[in-house]
Each structure stands twice: as C-alpha cells, then as structure tokens.
Amino acid sequence: MKKKLFLLSSILLLVSSLLWVKDMLEPEWKQYQVEYYEQQRKAVEKKLQTTSDEKTVADLETKLAKLQKPKYEIKQILLKGDYGWAQQSNGQKTDRCMTCHIDEAKLTASHETVVKEFPFDIYGCTVCHGGSGRSLDEEHAHHGIFKHKRAMRQRLDHADDLFDMWNEFATLSLEEGAEWASYKNHTITGEKAIYMGSGKCMRCHTGLTAPHVERWKRVKFESFNVIKEAPDYIKGDEDYREKCYECHTTGYNKETGTYEEEGITCEACHGPGEVYAFFMDRGQATEGQKIAKITPAYNKCGGTEGCHRSRRHEMRVKFFRDSKKHDDYEWFKPKYKRIVTEALEEKKSGGDEEGYDPTAPKHRIRFVR
Amino acid sequence: MNLILFFIRKLTETEMWKSVFRHGYTDTPRNRALQTISNVWLHLHPVKVPKHAVKITYTWCLGGLTFFIFLFLTVTGVLLMFYYVPDVNRAYADMIDLMYVVPLGRLLRTSHRWAGHAMVITVCFHMLRVFLTGSYKAPRQFNWVLGVLLLVLTFLLSFTGYLLPWDQLGYWAIMVGTNMGAATPVMGYQGPFADLLGVKINNDVRFALLGGTQIDAPSLLRAYVWHCIGIPIIAGALMILHFWRVRKDGGISGPL
Numbered sequence: 001m002k003k004k005l006f007l008l009s010s011i012l013l014l015v016s017s018l019l020w021v022k023d024m025l026e027p028e029w030k031q032y033q034v035e036y037y038e039q040q041r042k043a044v045e046k047k048l049q050t051t052s053d054e055k056t057v058a059d060l061e062t063k064l065a066k067l068q069k070p071k072y073e074i075k076q077i078l079l080k081g082d083y084g085w086a087q088q089s090n091g092q093k094t095d096r097c098m099t100c101h102i103d104e105a106k107l108t109a110s111h112e113t114v115v116k117e118f119p120f121d122i123y124g125c126t127v128c129h130g131g132s133g134r135s136l137d138e139e140h141a142h143h144g145i146f147k148h149k150r151a152m153r154q155r156l157d158h159a160d161d162l163f164d165m166w167n168e169f170a171t172l173s174l175e176e177g178a179e180w181a182s183y184k185n186h187t188i189t190g191e192k193a194i195y196m197g198s199g200k201c202m203r204c205h206t207g208l209t210a211p212h213v214e215r216w217k218r219v220k221f222e223s224f225n226v227i228k229e230a231p232d233y234i235k236g237d238e239d240y241r242e243k244c245y246e247c248h249t250t251g252y253n254k255e256t257g258t259y260e261e262e263g264i265t266c267e268a269c270h271g272p273g274e275v276y277a278f279f280m281d282r283g284q285a286t287e288g289q290k291i292a293k294i295t296p297a298y299n300k301c302g303g304t305e306g307c308h309r310s311r312r313h314e315m316r317v318k319f320f321r322d323s324k325k326h327d328d329y330e331w332f333k334p335k336y337k338r339i340v341t342e343a344l345e346e347k348k349s350g351g352d353e354e355g356y357d358p359t360a361p362k363h364r365i366r367f368v369r
Numbered sequence: 370m371n372l373i374l375f376f377i378r379k380l381t382e383t384e385m386w387k388s389v390f391r392h393g394y395t396d397t398p399r400n401r402a403l404q405t406i407s408n409v410w411l412h413l414h415p416v417k418v419p420k421h422a423v424k425i426t427y428t429w430c431l432g433g434l435t436f437f438i439f440l441f442l443t444v445t446g447v448l449l450m451f452y453y454v455p456d457v458n459r460a461y462a463d464m465i466d467l468m469y470v471v472p473l474g475r476l477l478r479t480s481h482r483w484a485g486h487a488m489v490i491t492v493c494f495h496m497l498r499v500f501l502t503g504s505y506k507a508p509r510q511f512n513w514v515l516g517v518l519l520l521v522l523t524f525l526l527s528f529t530g531y532l533l534p535w536d537q538l539g540y541w542a543i544m545v546g547t548n549m550g551a552a553t554p555v556m557g558y559q560g561p562f563a564d565l566l567g568v569k570i571n572n573d574v575r576f577a578l579l580g581g582t583q584i585d586a587p588s589l590l591r592a593y594v595w596h597c598i599g600i601p602i603i604a605g606a607l608m609i610l611h612f613w614r615v616r617k618d619g620g621i622s623g624p625l
Contacts, residue, residue: 020476074470085457085586090535092462096469134462136469 028137030072032100037070074136075099077124081171095124095133097141114190118169127168128152128190149189153278156188159290162275165190184271193272195251198265200277205266216264224248224262232319243315247307264307415616421623427502428621431495435523436608438488445481446597453533455593457586460535485527492523504622512614515607522604529596535589543584543592551575 044067048060076096083089098120101107108115114128126133129152131145146152155161166183173182187193198221205213227233227248233241238257245252250268251260260267267273270292279288380386381393394400405411421427452471453463467474496516499505505513528546532539551557555566556574563573570582580587615621 020473023475024473083458090461091456091458094462132465134465134469 029074029099033070033072033102036102037067041067075102077121079124079172080122080174081168083171093124093126093133095126096136097125097131097133099136100138101125113192118190122174123169123172127165127172128188130155152189156275156278158284159275159279159287162188162291187272187274194274195260195267196273196277197261198250198267201266201273204280216266220264220268223264231323232316235319240315247312415620419620419623422621424623427623429494429498431491431498432615435488435491435495436612438484438491439604439608442481442484442488443601445477445484446601448477449481450597455533455589457535457589460533460589464534464536485530488523489527492520496520499622502622509614509618509622512611512618515611515614519604519607519611522600522607526596526600526604529592529600532584532589532592533596540584543579543588547575547578547584550578 041064044060044064048057048064051057051060074096075098076094077098079093079095081093083091083093085091098104098107104120107120111120118127124133125131129146132141132143135141135143146155163180165188166180166186169183169186170178170180175182185193202213202217227244233244242257245257245259246254248264249259249262250265251272253259270276276288276291279285279291381390402416405414405416449467452467452474454460464478467478469475471477499513499516505516528543532543551559551570551573553574554560555562556568557563558568558570558573558575560568563569570576576582578588578591579585580591
C-alpha cells in the first residue's frame with residue numbers, strides 16, 4: 001500500500017514537473033507565431049514559383065531563409081509617459097499584445113481609420129482596447145477588453161471615460177506640448193468624431209440658452225453666406241478659398257479639403273457632437289455638458305490655431321488693393337455693419353422723429369441671406 | 370554487496386591508504402555518538418532515535434513539514450527578491466513580468482504562494498496534533514508557548530506577503546486587516562479605552578502597520594521589510610529555540 005502510494009505520488013510529481021517544462025518551452029503565445037511564420041513562408045514560396053526576375057528571386061530567397069528559421073520571442077512596445085501610483089497606475093506601461101497579434105499588415109488593414117494618427121509603435125493597443133498589456137495569456141490579457149467598436153462605445157458611461165482616453169493619448173504622444181484637448185476631435189473608438197450638424201443641436205437648443213443661440217445663429221452661422229458674395233471669394237480658385245473654409249466652415253479638414261457644414265455653427269467651437277449627442281439622447285445631460293464645456297481650454301478663438309488671430313485677412317487686402325473695381329470700404333465694412341452705420345447716421349440727422357414707435361425693436365438690422 | 374566490502378577491505382589495507390589515514394575507525398557506540406555530536410551538521414539530528422519516532426502516524430511529520438516548507442519559502446523568496454522591487458510604481462508590473470516574461474518565474478511565484486498557503490495549513494495541523502496527543506503537557510509547556518508564537522508569526526508572514534503583489538485583492542485584504550487593528554482595545558484609535566492613553570489615528574497600531582493613515586508607499590515597504598527580513602529572522606530564532614527544546618524536553622513526543 002505504502003509503496004503504491006509512493007509510486008503514485010512520484011508519478012504525479014514527475015508529470016507536474018514535465019507540465020511546467022512544457023509550459024516554459026511551449027508558451028501559449030508561441031502557437032500564434034508558429035502559425036504566422038508558417039503562413040508567411042508558404043506565401044513567399046508561392047511567390048517564388050511564379051516570379052522569374054532574378055533580383056526579386058534573390059530577395060525572396062533571403063526572406064525565405066529567414067522565415068525557415070523564425071525566432072519565436074516576446075514582442076513588446078514600451079510606451080511613453082508617467083504611469084506611476086500617483087496616476088492610479090502601476091508603473092511603466094508595456095503592451096505585449098503583438099506577441100500573439102503578430103500580423104502587422106492585417107492589423108493595419110483593420111485599423112485603417114486610426115492607424116495613421118495613432119501608429120501602433122507609439123500608442124500601443126490598450127489605450128483604446130483596454131485589457132492588460134503586460135500579460136501574455138489570453139484570459140488575463142483580455143480581461144476588461146473592448147474588442148470591437150461596439151464594445152468600445154459601450155464603455156462610454158461617463159464623459160470622464162473619454163477624457164481619460166484623451167489624456168492618455170496626450171501622455172503617449174511624441175509631440176511636445178500635446179494636451180488632452182488636442183484629441184478633442186476623437187471619439188471613444190479613436191476615430192475622428194462625427195459632426196452631427198447644427199440641425200441636430202437646434203432640435204433642443206432653440207428655446208434653451210436663447211440669447212447665445214440666437215446671436216450666433218443670426219451672425220456666425222450666416223458667415224459663410226456672406227463670404228459667398230465676396231468678390232474675392234467668387235474670383236478666387238479653390239486654393240484661395242481654402243483659407244476661407246478654415247475659419248468660416250465647421251469641421252474643416254485640411255487634408256481632404258472638405259468641411260462638414262457651412263458657417264461657424266455650434267460644433268465649430270464646441271467640438272464634434274457625436275459623444276455629446278450620445279449622452280444627451282440617453283438623458284445624461286450632465287455628462288454631455290462636461291464635453292461641450294471644455295471649449296475654453298481649447299483656445300479656439302485666438303492663438304496660433306484659432307480664427308481671431310491678427311492679420312488673418314491679409315490675403316484679402318492684396319486682392320482689394322489690386323482690383324480697382326471694388327471699393328475696399330465695401331469689404332472691410334461688411335454689409336451688416338454698413339446697415340448699422342447708416343441707421344445711426346439717419347438717426348443723427350433727425351429724420352426718424354415722426355415715425356417713432358416705442359414698441360418697435362430698437363435695432364433695424366436686417367440680415368441678408 | 371560482499372564484493373564491495375571485499376574491495377573496501379582490500380583498499381584500506383594498501384600501503385598508500387595507511388600512509389594517509391594513520392589509524393582506522395573502531396565501530397563502537399561511543400564512537401558513533403561522538404561522530405554525531407562533533408559534527409555541526411550531524412548534531413542537528415539526535416544521536417539516538419527512539420523506536421516510536423519512526424512510526425509516522427503519530428506525529429505525521431507535521432512540524433518537520435512546516436519547517437521544510439519554511440526553508441522552501443526562504444529559497445524561493447530570495448529568488449523572487451531578484452525580480453521584485455517594493456516600489457508602488459513597479460510592484461504590480463514586476464509581479465506580472467514574473468508571471469509572463471521571467472523564465473520559470475511563474476513556477477517561482479506560484480510555488481512560493483502555494484507553499485505559503487501550505488505552511489499555514491501544516492502549522493495548524495501540527496498544533497492540532499500536539500493538542501490531541503497532549504504533547505503540550507509537562508515538561509513541554511514552554512515549547513507550546515513558543516509554538517503559539519510561531520503560529521502567530523506564520524500568520525503575520527502570510528498577511529504581510531498578501532500586500533506585496535500590490536493588486537486589488539491584497540490592497541483590500543490589508544485594508545480590512547489593518548482596520549481590524551484600528552478597533553483593537555487600547556492600541557487602536559477606534560477601539561475601546563483608546564482615549565485613556567491618547568491613542569489617535571496617527572499614533573495607533575494601525576499607523577504602525579501602515580506607516581501612515583492610509584495604504585500607500587510606506588505600507589508596501591513596511592510589508593516588504595517585515596515579510597522578507599523582520600519576521601523570518603524572529604521566526605528563525607524562535608524555531609532554533611523550539612527545536613532545541615524538543616530535544617531537551619525528552620525528544621520527539623511518542624505514545625505514552
């Protein structure tokens with residue numbers, strides 16, 4: 001009996017030791033790398049059979065030689081930034097996801113919309129996807145993960161979830177002086193946030209915050225329509241007009257040269273309304289408020305990026321100086337301003353005495369569409 | 370067997386052997402005892418083992434198992450110290466790295482953890498066995514007291530080790546544990562009679578354990594130093610005393 005027990009326990013010890021050795025030699029992540037290199041090797045071999053060009057053949061052969069003896073190893077991205085205890089984090093951040101998710105071409109293809117702005121080797125994976133970047137087994141690494149866009153959107157419980165992500169983007173960014181508000185145009189999936197259009201805002205905000213909304217609706221919303229009548233705009237080519245779009249449209253994209261809406265509408269200052277509208281539709285007005293209110297930190301008005309910086313309109317001066325046809329008074333005192341001046345002058349001359357009506361609105365501004 | 374003995378006899382009778390070893394070893398009970406007593410390693414073992422001591426089902430070797438696990442924990446613990454830094458900014462990351470990147474690190478960490486659990490279990494069973502066989506009775510009363518102290522130290526080792534991974538489990542376990550300390554009579558600021566001695570949140574036993582009024586960097590460092598240096602040294606010293614008393618109080622306990 002004792003001998004049998006001893007034998008049994010010895011066998012158990014041996015088996016468990018062997019399991020440990022196997023676990024060390026064949027970690028879970030290795031099978032993914034084996035599969036990947038196998039696939040790559042087959043693809044190169046297939047290519048080799050079809051090509052006849054000498055130089056490509058030589059290139060492919062060196063590639064094949066490498067792939068035939070692949071090095072299976074842990075791959076990691078050491079991420080920038082301070083992730084200390086004070087930041088409620090656990091030290092230097094490291095993403096080891098690509099140890100298993102090794103096919104970079106495939107990843108680039110599936111991350112088409114974000115990879116250009118957030119390259120994998122700088123921003124890593126966990127900033128958007130969550131999970132435990134240091135871990136190398138699926139169960140632990142995928143704990144609390146946001147696998148796809150739907151899961152990432154479900155993460156949006158509070159505005160702070162989004163702010164935390166922007167903050168992390170700013171921490172990881174290599175750009176000097178990057179701050180969280182620089183990522184204001186990104187939604188929780190890391191993609192560019194969608195502009196909902198002022199029509200969506202107006203569905204609720206027509207009666208609300210009336211002085212602000214009414215003022216902007218009458219003046220700045222129409223700013224693009226005013227521009228459309230400007231002789232230099234009409235005459236200018238698309239290159240010239242781009243300068244106008246930059247300030248007088250909403251959601252202008254420098255790269256594509258497109259804009260989302262004409263005129264300086266709500267989202268020009270308050271940022272794209274995707275997440276804001278999401279919270280408002282869900283009845284979380286306080287969360288939406290947080291997002292819409294971050295504008296002052298952004299300094300949209302002046303500074304180097306804003307619209308109201310001096311000599312913005314210098315290019316126009318040249319146009320009006322060169323053309324004898326237009327009076328520069330006409331365009332540096334825009335139409336609505338002229339109406340005001342004219343009205344004041346009229347009042348000064350005393351011609352309005354008889355037609356005075358105390359109930360009539362004090363101003364006589366008429367906006368030209 | 371005879372063949373081996375024959376060769377040994379042949380060897381010891383050669384001229385060369387005799388020139389190196391001047392005289393042989395006469396196999397007498399006294400010589401055997403002397404050999405054991407005069408050797409630093411062998412003297413740890415008793416010169417004579419009573420017949421009942423060989424019967425394993427009396428003691429179940431529980432004290433020995435506990436000591437063996439303690440030695441195992443010391444070795445694995447020292448190895449872990451090569452990789453683990455008790456810094457709040459690194460501790461958790463170091464633990465995860467041990468699990469996934471360090472070769473055999475997972476075996477090292479998990480075996481240390483399981484051995485820790487096992488030591489608590491074996492020490493409890495050891496105590497139960499001593500109690501059930503009445504081995505705490507005269508002349509072994511003092512050794513029982515030493516045993517109780519060692520039990521407490523084992524629990525403290527387990528408790529301080531709990532915080533070191535710096536994960537949620539450990540953090541909240543220490544939170545609960547130290548808050549219990551805060552409710553201790555006289556010593557804890559929430560306990561009864563605390564006011565008599567002027568015990569406040571910043572000078573009670575909880576403060577001493579945490580190195581502050583909340584769990585933070587000093588708490589981790591305190592747990593680490595107590596876990597790796599303080600308690601093992603005290604426990605080791607008490608174990609020496611414990612084993613020495615086992616011998617002096619009439620050897621390993623046996624059936625009456």
